[in-house]
Amino acid sequence: MIEYGQFCPIAKASEVLGERWTNLVVRELGAGSETFNDLRRGLPLMSPSLLSARLKFLEAAGVVERSDSGKRIRYTLTEAGRELKPILLALGTWGQRWAPTRFEPKDLDPSMLMWDIHRSMKADYFGQHHTVLLFEFEDYTSKHRRWWLIVERGEVDVCMRDPGYDVDLHILTDVKSLTAIWLGQITFAQAIRRKLLKMAGDSQLKKDIHLWLGTNYFSSVKSVNPVRI
């Protein structure tokens, strides 16, 4: 644990939250992740051993509650943890406005992007229709190239293997462009016009992509140093 040797409340808060990854674990829990594997999907570069250590630390600090139903272990935020939400949102707003975004390969992560998108998609748009969306990243050749989002009864599932259903809409793009759209750095219309995003399939889904895909929470915050795509 970091210790600053100061009574200042900011120092005390930093002793709890200042370690690497800690804020992002709280972010994931605040966004609705509850199981160890959900958290891993939202934090793909964090090792499981470190995630386990951080969860134990946050539990001891009174930020996270661990409950074991016998079937599976759930992690949820305590009242202290929930009170961090506006603080993290303020931190994110500051980051979107002031922190330089370079979109270098090390900052781009298709798994984190798809996990984030699947969580914020407007599932209500699809009603009771079973809908299959295939996202294909032209800049990836590995197992991370194709991602299926399956919408069913208000739930969205993300899949890295072909689930075997007919695809309603095929979206061909690259990770950098979709990240830029997701963060509000460029609009769908601009991306389509510049052929950074191409679609094949259901014409209504194509037309309404800006309605159902959603955007990152901070996308409306204007950056002082926007990136050039």
Add this chain to the structure above:
DNA sequence: GGGACTCGAGCATCCTATCG
């Protein structure tokens, strides 16, 4: 087989003592 870890080796970074 999936979920939730745990362990150990190796590497990276940080901290502290020492030296010029």
Add this chain to the structure above:
DNA sequence: CGATAGGATGCTCGAGTCCC
């Protein structure tokens, strides 16, 4: 006072365990 070395600490990666 600043640079350096070496030990301590932290982190990742990969493999494995345990339980349901």
